[in-house]
Amino acid sequence: MSFDAIDWGDIGIAAIDTLSMLGGALGFTILFGLPLGILLFLTGRQQMLQQPVFYGILSFVLNILRSVPFIILLIMLMPVTVLLTGTSLGVRGVIPPLVFGTAPFFARLVEAALREVDRGIIEASQAMGGSTFQIVFRALLPEALPGLIAAVTVTSIVLVDYTAMSGAIGGGGIGDLAIRYGYQRFQTEVMVVTVVILILLVQLLQASGNRLVAHFSRK
Amino acid sequence: MISLRNISKAYPAAERNVRALADIDLDIVKGEIFGIIGASGAGKSTLVRLINLLESPSSGEIQVDGRATAAANGKELRALRRDIGMVFQHFNLLNAKTVAQNIAFPLELAGELARPQIKARVQELLERVGLLDHANKYPRQLSGGQKQRVGIARALAGRPKILLSDEATSALDPQTTQSVLRLLSEINRDIGITIILITHEMDVVRRICDRVAVLDGGRIVEKGAVEEVFLHPRHPATLRLVRESEGDEAENGLDLAQAPGPVYRFTFLGDDTQRPILGATAREFGVDYSILAGRVGHIRNLPFAQLTVALVGGSAFGAVNRLQAAGVVAERLSDGALSVTPRAVNG
Ligand SMILES: Nc1ncnc2c1ncn2[C@@H]1O[C@H](COP(=O)(O)OP(=O)(O)O)[C@@H](O)[C@H]1O
Numbered sequence A: 001m002s003f004d005a006i007d008w009g010d011i012g013i014a015a016i017d018t019l020s021m022l023g024g025a026l027g028f029t030i031l032f033g034l035p036l037g038i039l040l041f042l043t044g045r046q047q048m049l050q051q052p053v054f055y056g057i058l059s060f061v062l063n064i065l066r067s068v069p070f071i072i073l074l075i076m077l078m079p080v081t082v083l084l085t086g087t088s089l090g091v092r093g094v095i096p097p098l099v100f101g102t103a104p105f106f107a108r109l110v111e112a113a114l115r116e117v118d119r120g121i122i123e124a125s126q127a128m129g130g131s132t133f134q135i136v137f138r139a140l141l142p143e144a145l146p147g148l149i150a151a152v153t154v155t156s157i158v159l160v161d162y163t164a165m166s167g168a169i170g171g172g173g174i175g176d177l178a179i180r181y182g183y184q185r186f187q188t189e190v191m192v193v194t195v196v197i198l199i200l201l202v203q204l205l206q207a208s209g210n211r212l213v214a215h216f217s218r219k
Numbered sequence B: 001m002i003s004l005r006n007i008s009k010a011y012p013a014a015e016r017n018v019r020a021l022a023d024i025d026l027d028i029v030k031g032e033i034f035g036i037i038g039a040s041g042a043g044k045s046t047l048v049r050l051i052n053l054l055e056s057p058s059s060g061e062i063q064v065d066g067r068a069t070a071a072a073n074g075k076e077l078r079a080l081r082r083d084i085g086m087v088f089q090h091f092n093l094l095n096a097k098t099v100a101q102n103i104a105f106p107l108e109l110a111g112e113l114a115r116p117q118i119k120a121r122v123q124e125l126l127e128r129v130g131l132l133d134h135a136n137k138y139p140r141q142l143s144g145g146q147k148q149r150v151g152i153a154r155a156l157a158g159r160p161k162i163l164l165s166d167e168a169t170s171a172l173d174p175q176t177t178q179s180v181l182r183l184l185s186e187i188n189r190d191i192g193i194t195i196i197l198i199t200h201e202m203d204v205v206r207r208i209c210d211r212v213a214v215l216d217g218g219r220i221v222e223k224g225a226v227e228e229v230f231l232h233p234r235h236p237a238t239l240r241l242v243r244e245s246e247g248d249e250a251e252n253g254l255d256l257a258q259a260p261g262p263v264y265r266f267t268f269l270g271d272d273t274q275r276p277i278l279g280a281t282a283r284e285f286g287v288d289y290s291i292l293a294g295r296v297g298h299i300r301n302l303p304f305a306q307l308t309v310a311l312v313g314g315s316a317f318g319a320v321n322r323l324q325a326a327g328v329v330a331e332r333l334s335d336g337a338l339s340v341t342p343r344a345v346n347g
Protein backbone atom coordinates (compact mmCIF):
# COMPACT_ATOMS: atom_id res chain seq x y z
CA MET A 1 0.00 0.00 0.00
CA SER A 2 1.36 3.40 -0.90
CA PHE A 3 -0.11 6.65 0.31
CA ASP A 4 2.06 8.65 -2.14
CA ALA A 5 -0.38 8.14 -4.96
CA ILE A 6 -3.22 9.75 -3.07
CA ASP A 7 -4.46 13.03 -4.43
CA TRP A 8 -4.83 14.99 -1.19
CA GLY A 9 -6.39 17.86 -3.08
CA ASP A 10 -9.28 15.59 -4.10
CA ILE A 11 -9.63 14.42 -0.54
CA GLY A 12 -9.66 17.99 0.74
CA ILE A 13 -12.43 18.96 -1.67
CA ALA A 14 -14.37 15.83 -0.80
CA ALA A 15 -14.01 16.57 2.91
CA ILE A 16 -15.31 20.09 2.42
CA ASP A 17 -18.24 18.74 0.40
CA THR A 18 -19.05 16.27 3.16
CA LEU A 19 -18.94 19.01 5.78
CA SER A 20 -21.18 21.24 3.63
CA MET A 21 -23.70 18.44 3.18
CA LEU A 22 -23.56 17.71 6.87
CA GLY A 23 -23.93 21.36 7.89
CA GLY A 24 -26.66 22.15 5.37
CA ALA A 25 -28.64 19.00 6.04
CA LEU A 26 -28.30 19.36 9.83
CA GLY A 27 -29.48 22.97 9.64
CA PHE A 28 -32.59 22.04 7.65
CA THR A 29 -33.19 18.93 9.75
CA ILE A 30 -33.32 21.06 12.89
CA LEU A 31 -35.39 23.71 11.13
CA PHE A 32 -38.08 21.17 10.20
CA GLY A 33 -37.55 18.50 12.83
CA LEU A 34 -37.67 20.71 15.91
CA PRO A 35 -41.12 22.18 15.25
CA LEU A 36 -42.35 18.73 14.23
CA GLY A 37 -41.00 17.27 17.46
CA ILE A 38 -42.61 20.02 19.53
CA LEU A 39 -45.89 19.45 17.70
CA LEU A 40 -45.68 15.71 18.34
CA PHE A 41 -45.02 16.34 22.01
CA LEU A 42 -47.78 18.90 22.49
CA THR A 43 -50.47 16.90 20.72
CA GLY A 44 -49.55 13.63 22.42
CA ARG A 45 -51.60 11.87 25.07
CA GLN A 46 -52.24 13.89 28.22
CA GLN A 47 -50.27 16.82 26.90
CA MET A 48 -51.14 20.49 26.64
CA LEU A 49 -52.72 20.40 23.16
CA GLN A 50 -53.77 16.75 23.15
CA GLN A 51 -55.08 15.91 19.64
CA PRO A 52 -55.24 12.14 19.19
CA VAL A 53 -56.23 12.20 15.51
CA PHE A 54 -53.66 14.78 14.47
CA TYR A 55 -51.00 13.02 16.52
CA GLY A 56 -51.89 9.69 14.97
CA ILE A 57 -51.63 10.98 11.41
CA LEU A 58 -48.38 12.87 11.98
CA SER A 59 -46.94 9.90 13.76
CA PHE A 60 -47.91 7.58 10.91
CA VAL A 61 -46.37 9.79 8.23
CA LEU A 62 -43.13 10.16 10.15
CA ASN A 63 -42.96 6.43 10.76
CA ILE A 64 -43.35 5.75 7.05
CA LEU A 65 -40.53 8.12 6.22
CA ARG A 66 -38.41 6.48 8.87
CA SER A 67 -39.07 2.97 7.69
CA VAL A 68 -37.96 3.57 4.07
CA PRO A 69 -34.27 2.64 3.80
CA PHE A 70 -32.27 5.77 3.09
CA ILE A 71 -30.80 4.55 -0.17
CA ILE A 72 -34.33 4.00 -1.52
CA LEU A 73 -35.52 7.36 -0.21
CA LEU A 74 -32.61 8.90 -2.07
CA ILE A 75 -33.78 7.48 -5.37
CA MET A 76 -37.50 7.95 -4.75
CA LEU A 77 -37.03 11.61 -3.93
CA MET A 78 -34.99 12.49 -7.01
CA PRO A 79 -37.87 14.27 -8.78
CA VAL A 80 -38.68 16.24 -5.64
CA THR A 81 -35.03 17.16 -5.25
CA VAL A 82 -34.79 18.42 -8.81
CA LEU A 83 -37.94 20.45 -8.22
CA LEU A 84 -36.54 21.99 -5.06
CA THR A 85 -32.90 22.59 -5.99
CA GLY A 86 -32.77 22.26 -9.75
CA THR A 87 -30.38 19.31 -9.59
CA SER A 88 -30.10 15.87 -8.08
CA LEU A 89 -26.33 15.96 -8.05
CA GLY A 90 -23.69 17.43 -5.77
CA VAL A 91 -24.06 18.95 -2.35
CA ARG A 92 -27.29 20.80 -3.19
CA GLY A 93 -28.88 17.81 -4.82
CA VAL A 94 -28.37 15.61 -1.81
CA ILE A 95 -29.57 17.90 0.96
CA PRO A 96 -33.33 17.36 0.42
CA PRO A 97 -33.17 13.55 0.68
CA LEU A 98 -30.85 13.88 3.68
CA VAL A 99 -33.37 16.15 5.39
CA PHE A 100 -36.27 13.83 4.54
CA GLY A 101 -34.23 10.98 5.90
CA THR A 102 -33.27 12.53 9.22
CA ALA A 103 -35.92 15.13 10.11
CA PRO A 104 -38.53 12.49 11.13
CA PHE A 105 -35.88 10.72 13.20
CA PHE A 106 -34.82 13.98 14.82
CA ALA A 107 -38.46 14.94 15.47
CA ARG A 108 -38.93 11.71 17.44
CA LEU A 109 -35.82 12.42 19.47
CA VAL A 110 -37.11 15.93 20.22
CA GLU A 111 -40.44 14.49 21.34
CA ALA A 112 -38.67 12.05 23.64
CA ALA A 113 -36.42 14.78 25.06
CA LEU A 114 -39.42 16.97 25.85
CA ARG A 115 -41.20 14.08 27.50
CA GLU A 116 -38.24 13.72 29.81
CA VAL A 117 -39.02 17.10 31.34
CA ASP A 118 -40.78 16.70 34.69
CA ARG A 119 -44.53 17.24 34.32
CA GLY A 120 -44.44 19.25 37.50
CA ILE A 121 -42.51 21.96 35.68
CA ILE A 122 -45.25 22.28 33.09
CA GLU A 123 -47.85 22.33 35.83
CA ALA A 124 -45.98 25.02 37.76
CA SER A 125 -45.62 27.13 34.62
CA GLN A 126 -49.32 26.78 33.90
CA ALA A 127 -50.15 27.73 37.47
CA MET A 128 -48.02 30.86 36.99
CA GLY A 129 -50.27 31.85 34.09
CA GLY A 130 -47.89 30.93 31.27
CA SER A 131 -49.33 30.43 27.79
CA THR A 132 -48.55 27.23 25.90
CA PHE A 133 -46.17 29.18 23.68
CA GLN A 134 -44.34 30.64 26.69
CA ILE A 135 -44.19 27.28 28.41
CA VAL A 136 -42.64 25.65 25.33
CA PHE A 137 -40.06 28.31 24.63
CA ARG A 138 -39.22 29.54 28.11
CA ALA A 139 -39.56 26.43 30.21
CA LEU A 140 -39.62 23.21 28.18
CA LEU A 141 -36.92 23.85 25.59
CA PRO A 142 -34.39 25.28 28.10
CA GLU A 143 -35.12 22.39 30.47
CA ALA A 144 -34.73 19.85 27.68
CA LEU A 145 -31.59 21.48 26.26
CA PRO A 146 -29.17 18.68 27.22
CA GLY A 147 -31.53 16.12 25.68
CA LEU A 148 -31.92 18.24 22.57
CA ILE A 149 -28.16 18.58 22.17
CA ALA A 150 -27.81 14.83 22.51
CA ALA A 151 -30.48 14.47 19.82
CA VAL A 152 -28.58 16.80 17.49
CA THR A 153 -25.40 14.80 18.12
CA VAL A 154 -27.00 11.47 17.29
CA THR A 155 -28.67 12.98 14.23
CA SER A 156 -25.43 14.48 12.95
CA ILE A 157 -23.74 11.12 13.21
CA VAL A 158 -26.56 9.47 11.30
CA LEU A 159 -26.12 12.24 8.73
CA VAL A 160 -22.43 11.43 8.33
CA ASP A 161 -23.47 7.89 7.52
CA TYR A 162 -26.13 9.09 5.05
CA THR A 163 -23.80 11.56 3.32
CA ALA A 164 -21.38 8.73 2.67
CA MET A 165 -24.19 6.67 1.24
CA SER A 166 -25.42 9.49 -0.95
CA GLY A 167 -22.01 9.49 -2.62
CA ALA A 168 -23.31 6.44 -4.43
CA ILE A 169 -25.81 8.49 -6.43
CA GLY A 170 -23.47 11.35 -7.19
CA GLY A 171 -23.75 13.35 -4.03
CA GLY A 172 -20.03 13.91 -3.88
CA GLY A 173 -17.99 14.10 -0.72
CA ILE A 174 -15.93 11.53 1.11
CA GLY A 175 -18.34 8.69 0.45
CA ASP A 176 -18.26 9.39 -3.27
CA LEU A 177 -14.45 9.29 -3.17
CA ALA A 178 -14.45 6.02 -1.29
CA ILE A 179 -16.76 4.44 -3.82
CA ARG A 180 -15.04 5.83 -6.92
CA TYR A 181 -11.44 5.12 -5.95
CA GLY A 182 -11.63 2.55 -3.22
CA TYR A 183 -14.38 0.37 -4.66
CA GLN A 184 -14.36 0.92 -8.41
CA ARG A 185 -10.58 1.40 -8.93
CA PHE A 186 -9.28 -0.77 -6.10
CA GLN A 187 -7.22 2.04 -4.55
CA THR A 188 -7.38 0.66 -1.04
CA GLU A 189 -5.32 3.58 0.34
CA VAL A 190 -8.05 6.06 -0.57
CA MET A 191 -10.60 3.84 1.07
CA VAL A 192 -8.51 3.72 4.23
CA VAL A 193 -8.04 7.48 4.31
CA THR A 194 -11.74 8.15 3.78
CA VAL A 195 -12.71 5.71 6.49
CA VAL A 196 -10.23 7.32 8.87
CA ILE A 197 -11.65 10.75 8.08
CA LEU A 198 -15.19 9.51 8.70
CA ILE A 199 -14.15 7.91 11.99
CA LEU A 200 -12.46 11.11 13.11
CA LEU A 201 -15.51 13.14 12.13
CA VAL A 202 -17.86 10.92 14.08
CA GLN A 203 -15.57 10.93 17.12
CA LEU A 204 -15.34 14.69 16.99
CA LEU A 205 -19.09 15.12 16.73
CA GLN A 206 -19.75 12.73 19.60
CA ALA A 207 -17.10 14.27 21.83
CA SER A 208 -18.32 17.83 21.25
CA GLY A 209 -21.90 16.71 21.77
CA ASN A 210 -20.99 15.08 25.06
CA ARG A 211 -19.15 18.15 26.26
CA LEU A 212 -22.06 20.43 25.43
CA VAL A 213 -24.52 18.11 27.16
CA ALA A 214 -22.33 18.07 30.26
CA HIS A 215 -22.01 21.83 30.15
CA PHE A 216 -25.75 22.43 30.01
CA SER A 217 -26.83 19.70 32.43
CA ARG A 218 -28.21 21.24 35.58
CA LYS A 219 -30.02 18.25 36.99
CA MET B 1 -62.47 35.18 49.09
CA ILE B 2 -63.03 31.74 47.61
CA SER B 3 -66.29 29.91 47.52
CA LEU B 4 -67.02 26.48 46.16
CA ARG B 5 -70.65 25.57 45.70
CA ASN B 6 -71.81 22.04 45.22
CA ILE B 7 -68.65 21.03 43.41
CA SER B 8 -68.09 17.61 42.03
CA LYS B 9 -65.32 16.33 39.83
CA ALA B 10 -65.12 13.08 37.94
CA TYR B 11 -62.15 11.97 35.86
CA PRO B 12 -63.09 10.04 32.76
CA ALA B 13 -61.02 6.92 33.24
CA ALA B 14 -60.74 3.98 30.91
CA GLU B 15 -62.23 1.45 33.31
CA ARG B 16 -64.69 3.54 35.28
CA ASN B 17 -65.50 7.13 36.02
CA VAL B 18 -63.28 8.11 38.92
CA ARG B 19 -65.31 10.35 41.21
CA ALA B 20 -62.55 12.44 42.78
CA LEU B 21 -64.79 15.00 44.52
CA ALA B 22 -68.47 15.12 45.43
CA ASP B 23 -70.79 17.71 47.01
CA ILE B 24 -68.05 20.08 48.05
CA ASP B 25 -69.22 23.30 49.70
CA LEU B 26 -66.52 25.51 51.05
CA ASP B 27 -65.98 29.16 51.88
CA ILE B 28 -62.52 30.45 52.50
CA VAL B 29 -62.17 33.78 54.21
CA LYS B 30 -59.72 36.48 53.17
CA GLY B 31 -56.51 36.37 55.17
CA GLU B 32 -56.95 33.00 56.83
CA ILE B 33 -54.82 29.90 56.61
CA PHE B 34 -57.24 27.20 55.64
CA GLY B 35 -56.13 23.60 55.91
CA ILE B 36 -57.40 20.76 53.78
CA ILE B 37 -56.43 17.42 55.23
CA GLY B 38 -57.06 13.90 54.10
CA ALA B 39 -55.41 10.59 53.40
CA SER B 40 -53.69 9.95 50.09
CA GLY B 41 -56.23 9.78 47.27
CA ALA B 42 -58.87 11.70 49.22
CA GLY B 43 -59.06 14.35 46.51
CA LYS B 44 -56.98 17.14 48.06
CA SER B 45 -54.87 17.92 45.01
CA THR B 46 -57.91 17.82 42.79
CA LEU B 47 -59.69 20.29 45.05
CA VAL B 48 -56.82 22.76 45.11
CA ARG B 49 -56.26 22.46 41.35
CA LEU B 50 -59.88 23.48 40.82
CA ILE B 51 -59.20 26.76 42.57
CA ASN B 52 -56.48 27.88 40.16
CA LEU B 53 -58.22 26.27 37.22
CA LEU B 54 -55.64 23.64 36.45
CA GLU B 55 -58.77 21.45 36.45
CA SER B 56 -62.36 22.41 35.86
CA PRO B 57 -65.23 21.03 37.92
CA SER B 58 -67.70 18.55 36.44
CA SER B 59 -70.47 20.50 38.16
CA GLY B 60 -70.90 23.31 40.63
CA GLU B 61 -69.64 26.87 40.82
CA ILE B 62 -66.38 28.35 42.00
CA GLN B 63 -65.92 32.00 42.83
CA VAL B 64 -62.60 33.63 43.51
CA ASP B 65 -62.66 37.17 44.84
CA GLY B 66 -66.34 37.48 43.96
CA ARG B 67 -65.91 36.37 40.35
CA ALA B 68 -67.16 33.14 38.90
CA THR B 69 -64.22 31.41 37.26
CA ALA B 70 -65.99 28.93 35.01
CA ALA B 71 -66.19 31.15 31.93
CA ALA B 72 -62.56 32.23 31.97
CA ASN B 73 -60.37 31.13 29.12
CA GLY B 74 -57.29 32.27 27.25
CA LYS B 75 -55.94 35.59 28.51
CA GLU B 76 -58.51 35.90 31.28
CA LEU B 77 -57.70 32.46 32.59
CA ARG B 78 -53.99 33.20 32.69
CA ALA B 79 -54.63 36.50 34.49
CA LEU B 80 -56.73 34.67 37.06
CA ARG B 81 -53.98 32.12 37.61
CA ARG B 82 -51.42 34.87 38.10
CA ASP B 83 -53.43 36.08 41.08
CA ILE B 84 -52.99 32.71 42.74
CA GLY B 85 -49.54 31.48 43.73
CA MET B 86 -48.85 27.79 44.14
CA VAL B 87 -46.19 25.73 45.87
CA PHE B 88 -45.69 22.03 45.28
CA GLN B 89 -44.53 18.98 47.16
CA HIS B 90 -41.65 18.39 44.77
CA PHE B 91 -40.92 22.10 44.32
CA ASN B 92 -41.15 21.98 40.50
CA LEU B 93 -38.33 24.46 40.03
CA LEU B 94 -36.74 24.93 36.64
CA ASN B 95 -33.42 23.10 36.79
CA ALA B 96 -31.87 25.17 34.02
CA LYS B 97 -32.49 28.44 35.85
CA THR B 98 -30.75 29.91 38.86
CA VAL B 99 -32.59 30.70 42.08
CA ALA B 100 -32.98 34.35 41.02
CA GLN B 101 -34.13 33.35 37.52
CA ASN B 102 -36.67 30.94 38.98
CA ILE B 103 -38.14 33.66 41.16
CA ALA B 104 -38.18 36.08 38.23
CA PHE B 105 -39.86 33.54 35.95
CA PRO B 106 -43.53 34.32 36.73
CA LEU B 107 -42.80 38.04 36.38
CA GLU B 108 -41.25 37.46 32.97
CA LEU B 109 -44.23 35.37 31.89
CA ALA B 110 -46.56 38.16 33.00
CA GLY B 111 -44.49 40.68 31.05
CA GLU B 112 -45.74 43.64 33.06
CA LEU B 113 -42.55 44.75 34.76
CA ALA B 114 -39.37 46.11 33.24
CA ARG B 115 -36.08 44.35 33.87
CA PRO B 116 -34.84 46.60 36.70
CA GLN B 117 -38.17 46.30 38.49
CA ILE B 118 -38.06 42.52 38.22
CA LYS B 119 -34.55 42.54 39.62
CA ALA B 120 -35.58 44.66 42.57
CA ARG B 121 -38.58 42.46 43.29
CA VAL B 122 -36.45 39.31 43.13
CA GLN B 123 -33.97 40.85 45.54
CA GLU B 124 -36.77 41.68 47.93
CA LEU B 125 -38.11 38.12 47.77
CA LEU B 126 -34.68 36.54 48.19
CA GLU B 127 -34.32 38.52 51.37
CA ARG B 128 -37.81 37.60 52.54
CA VAL B 129 -37.14 33.87 52.28
CA GLY B 130 -33.56 34.13 53.52
CA LEU B 131 -31.76 33.09 50.33
CA LEU B 132 -29.78 36.23 49.47
CA ASP B 133 -26.54 34.25 49.42
CA HIS B 134 -27.91 31.65 47.03
CA ALA B 135 -29.24 33.85 44.24
CA ASN B 136 -26.93 32.46 41.57
CA LYS B 137 -27.06 28.82 42.52
CA TYR B 138 -28.96 26.20 40.58
CA PRO B 139 -31.72 24.19 42.27
CA ARG B 140 -29.63 21.00 42.38
CA GLN B 141 -27.15 22.85 44.63
CA LEU B 142 -29.83 23.51 47.26
CA SER B 143 -31.26 21.47 50.12
CA GLY B 144 -34.95 20.53 50.12
CA GLY B 145 -35.85 23.32 52.51
CA GLN B 146 -34.00 25.88 50.41
CA LYS B 147 -35.73 24.63 47.27
CA GLN B 148 -39.10 25.07 48.91
CA ARG B 149 -38.14 28.60 49.94
CA VAL B 150 -37.41 29.32 46.29
CA GLY B 151 -40.79 27.78 45.45
CA ILE B 152 -42.48 30.06 47.97
CA ALA B 153 -40.63 33.15 46.74
CA ARG B 154 -41.58 32.29 43.16
CA ALA B 155 -45.22 31.82 44.15
CA LEU B 156 -45.25 35.22 45.84
CA ALA B 157 -43.43 37.08 43.07
CA GLY B 158 -46.51 38.39 41.28
CA ARG B 159 -48.10 39.57 44.55
CA PRO B 160 -50.97 37.08 44.42
CA LYS B 161 -53.91 37.35 46.81
CA ILE B 162 -54.06 33.61 47.37
CA LEU B 163 -51.34 31.05 47.99
CA LEU B 164 -52.05 27.38 47.37
CA SER B 165 -49.74 24.90 49.01
CA ASP B 166 -50.06 21.27 47.92
CA GLU B 167 -48.15 19.13 50.42
CA ALA B 168 -45.38 21.74 50.46
CA THR B 169 -43.69 20.16 53.46
CA SER B 170 -44.34 16.49 52.74
CA ALA B 171 -40.92 15.93 51.19
CA LEU B 172 -39.08 17.67 54.03
CA ASP B 173 -37.65 16.46 57.32
CA PRO B 174 -39.45 17.53 60.52
CA GLN B 175 -37.11 20.39 61.33
CA THR B 176 -37.21 21.86 57.82
CA THR B 177 -40.97 21.39 57.83
CA GLN B 178 -41.18 23.57 60.92
CA SER B 179 -39.11 26.35 59.41
CA VAL B 180 -41.09 26.31 56.16
CA LEU B 181 -44.36 26.39 58.11
CA ARG B 182 -43.05 29.28 60.16
CA LEU B 183 -42.19 31.13 56.95
CA LEU B 184 -45.69 30.55 55.58
CA SER B 185 -47.35 31.80 58.72
CA GLU B 186 -45.09 34.89 58.82
CA ILE B 187 -45.99 35.68 55.23
CA ASN B 188 -49.66 35.26 56.06
CA ARG B 189 -49.31 37.63 59.00
CA ASP B 190 -47.17 40.21 57.16
CA ILE B 191 -48.99 40.55 53.86
CA GLY B 192 -52.38 39.15 54.77
CA ILE B 193 -52.33 36.63 51.94
CA THR B 194 -54.96 33.90 52.08
CA ILE B 195 -53.29 30.50 52.27
CA ILE B 196 -54.86 27.18 51.40
CA LEU B 197 -52.70 24.47 52.77
CA ILE B 198 -53.06 20.87 51.75
CA THR B 199 -51.55 18.15 53.84
CA HIS B 200 -52.00 14.62 55.07
CA GLU B 201 -50.46 15.48 58.44
CA MET B 202 -52.60 16.77 61.30
CA ASP B 203 -49.46 18.22 62.85
CA VAL B 204 -49.11 20.69 59.98
CA VAL B 205 -52.71 21.79 60.40
CA ARG B 206 -52.28 22.13 64.16
CA ARG B 207 -49.22 24.34 63.79
CA ILE B 208 -50.45 27.01 61.44
CA CYS B 209 -54.02 26.65 60.22
CA ASP B 210 -56.98 28.70 61.42
CA ARG B 211 -59.64 26.45 60.01
CA VAL B 212 -59.60 23.03 58.46
CA ALA B 213 -61.71 20.78 56.29
CA VAL B 214 -61.26 17.03 56.39
CA LEU B 215 -61.59 15.24 53.05
CA ASP B 216 -62.40 11.57 52.89
CA GLY B 217 -63.25 9.74 49.69
CA GLY B 218 -63.83 13.01 47.86
CA ARG B 219 -66.23 14.46 50.41
CA ILE B 220 -65.79 16.97 53.19
CA VAL B 221 -66.62 14.97 56.29
CA GLU B 222 -65.79 17.58 58.87
CA LYS B 223 -64.81 21.23 58.94
CA GLY B 224 -64.35 23.96 61.49
CA ALA B 225 -61.85 25.81 63.64
CA VAL B 226 -58.67 23.79 64.09
CA GLU B 227 -59.14 23.80 67.89
CA GLU B 228 -62.50 22.18 67.47
CA VAL B 229 -61.55 19.61 64.84
CA PHE B 230 -58.23 18.69 66.39
CA LEU B 231 -59.45 18.43 69.99
CA HIS B 232 -62.90 17.02 69.30
CA PRO B 233 -62.75 15.01 66.11
CA ARG B 234 -66.13 13.52 65.21
CA HIS B 235 -65.69 11.64 61.97
CA PRO B 236 -63.68 8.39 62.00
CA ALA B 237 -61.44 9.74 59.23
CA THR B 238 -60.59 12.78 61.35
CA LEU B 239 -59.98 10.62 64.37
CA ARG B 240 -57.61 8.48 62.33
CA LEU B 241 -55.63 11.53 61.21
CA VAL B 242 -55.43 12.88 64.76
CA ARG B 243 -54.31 9.52 66.14
CA GLU B 244 -51.68 9.20 63.42
CA SER B 245 -50.15 12.48 64.51
CA GLU B 246 -50.09 11.36 68.15
CA GLY B 247 -48.28 8.11 67.63
CA ASP B 248 -49.27 5.51 70.20
CA GLU B 249 -50.18 8.04 72.88
CA ALA B 250 -53.53 9.49 73.80
CA GLU B 251 -56.48 7.18 73.96
CA ASN B 252 -55.20 4.45 71.69
CA GLY B 253 -55.95 1.14 73.35
CA LEU B 254 -57.70 2.69 76.30
CA ASP B 255 -60.00 0.16 77.97
CA LEU B 256 -62.83 2.06 79.55
CA ALA B 257 -64.18 -1.05 81.28
CA GLN B 258 -61.01 -1.29 83.34
CA ALA B 259 -61.31 2.29 84.64
CA PRO B 260 -61.91 2.75 88.38
CA GLY B 261 -64.79 5.15 87.83
CA PRO B 262 -66.68 7.23 85.23
CA VAL B 263 -64.32 8.41 82.53
CA TYR B 264 -64.29 12.00 81.32
CA ARG B 265 -62.21 13.85 78.80
CA PHE B 266 -61.39 17.37 79.93
CA THR B 267 -60.05 19.89 77.47
CA PHE B 268 -58.28 23.01 78.66
CA LEU B 269 -57.53 25.64 76.09
CA GLY B 270 -55.53 28.85 76.21
CA ASP B 271 -55.32 30.51 79.63
CA ASP B 272 -57.20 27.64 81.26
CA THR B 273 -54.14 25.48 80.84
CA GLN B 274 -52.29 27.75 83.27
CA ARG B 275 -54.89 27.70 86.01
CA PRO B 276 -54.83 24.97 88.67
CA ILE B 277 -58.54 24.26 88.19
CA LEU B 278 -58.45 20.48 88.12
CA GLY B 279 -56.76 19.99 91.51
CA ALA B 280 -58.79 22.71 93.21
CA THR B 281 -62.08 21.32 91.94
CA ALA B 282 -61.15 17.78 92.92
CA ARG B 283 -60.38 18.88 96.48
CA GLU B 284 -63.56 20.92 96.74
CA PHE B 285 -65.77 18.03 95.68
CA GLY B 286 -63.79 15.30 97.43
CA VAL B 287 -63.08 13.58 94.13
CA ASP B 288 -60.00 11.57 93.33
CA TYR B 289 -58.91 11.12 89.78
CA SER B 290 -56.58 8.93 87.81
CA ILE B 291 -55.20 10.10 84.52
CA LEU B 292 -55.70 7.47 81.84
CA ALA B 293 -54.50 9.34 78.81
CA GLY B 294 -53.63 12.81 77.76
CA ARG B 295 -52.07 15.16 75.28
CA VAL B 296 -50.57 18.52 75.85
CA GLY B 297 -49.27 20.98 73.31
CA HIS B 298 -50.04 24.00 71.19
CA ILE B 299 -52.51 24.77 68.47
CA ARG B 300 -50.78 27.59 66.60
CA ASN B 301 -49.67 29.60 69.66
CA LEU B 302 -52.54 28.50 71.81
CA PRO B 303 -51.63 26.06 74.58
CA PHE B 304 -53.96 23.15 75.18
CA ALA B 305 -54.17 20.19 77.51
CA GLN B 306 -56.55 17.31 77.11
CA LEU B 307 -56.76 14.77 79.86
CA THR B 308 -58.78 11.60 79.97
CA VAL B 309 -59.44 10.84 83.61
CA ALA B 310 -61.45 8.44 85.69
CA LEU B 311 -63.17 10.14 88.64
CA VAL B 312 -63.30 8.19 91.88
CA GLY B 313 -65.48 8.91 94.93
CA GLY B 314 -66.94 12.25 96.06
CA SER B 315 -69.35 14.19 93.88
CA ALA B 316 -68.14 13.59 90.37
CA PHE B 317 -71.23 15.30 88.98
CA GLY B 318 -70.59 18.50 90.95
CA ALA B 319 -66.93 18.54 89.99
CA VAL B 320 -67.71 18.20 86.31
CA ASN B 321 -70.28 20.98 86.51
CA ARG B 322 -67.79 23.24 88.22
CA LEU B 323 -65.15 22.58 85.56
CA GLN B 324 -67.63 23.23 82.78
CA ALA B 325 -68.65 26.50 84.42
CA ALA B 326 -64.96 27.46 84.41
CA GLY B 327 -64.82 26.97 80.63
CA VAL B 328 -63.33 23.49 80.54
CA VAL B 329 -64.88 21.22 77.93
CA ALA B 330 -65.96 17.96 79.53
CA GLU B 331 -66.97 14.89 77.56
CA ARG B 332 -68.23 11.80 79.27
CA LEU B 333 -66.70 8.68 77.77
CA SER B 334 -68.20 6.10 80.14
CA ASP B 335 -70.44 6.20 83.18
CA GLY B 336 -68.26 3.78 85.04
CA ALA B 337 -71.27 2.04 86.63
CA LEU B 338 -70.17 -1.43 85.62
CA SER B 339 -66.51 -0.83 86.02
CA VAL B 340 -66.49 -0.16 89.73
CA THR B 341 -64.21 -2.76 91.17
CA PRO B 342 -64.77 -4.19 94.70
CA ARG B 343 -61.68 -2.40 95.92
CA ALA B 344 -62.96 0.97 94.84
CA VAL B 345 -66.34 0.52 96.49
CA ASN B 346 -65.21 -0.01 100.05
CA GLY B 347 -65.36 3.74 101.00
N1 LIG C 1 -55.67 13.17 36.09
C1 LIG C 1 -56.36 12.19 36.70
N2 LIG C 1 -56.98 11.24 35.98
C2 LIG C 1 -57.71 10.27 36.58
N3 LIG C 1 -57.86 10.15 37.90
C3 LIG C 1 -57.26 11.05 38.68
C4 LIG C 1 -56.47 12.13 38.13
N4 LIG C 1 -56.00 12.87 39.16
C5 LIG C 1 -56.45 12.29 40.29
N5 LIG C 1 -57.21 11.21 40.01
C6 LIG C 1 -57.90 10.37 41.00
O1 LIG C 1 -58.69 11.19 41.83
C7 LIG C 1 -58.59 10.80 43.18
C8 LIG C 1 -58.08 11.94 44.03
O2 LIG C 1 -56.76 12.22 43.69
P1 LIG C 1 -55.95 13.42 44.30
O3 LIG C 1 -56.76 14.66 44.22
O4 LIG C 1 -54.62 13.46 43.67
O5 LIG C 1 -55.83 12.97 45.83
P2 LIG C 1 -54.82 13.45 46.97
O6 LIG C 1 -54.14 14.70 46.52
O7 LIG C 1 -55.71 13.68 48.16
O8 LIG C 1 -53.88 12.33 47.23
C9 LIG C 1 -57.70 9.58 43.20
O9 LIG C 1 -58.52 8.45 43.19
C10 LIG C 1 -56.92 9.69 41.93
O10 LIG C 1 -56.55 8.42 41.46
Ligand SMILES: [Mg+2]
Binding pocket: B044, B045, B046, B167
Ligand atom coordinates in the same frame (compact mmCIF):
# COMPACT_ATOMS: atom_id res chain seq x y z
MG1 LIG D 1 -52.06 15.10 46.25
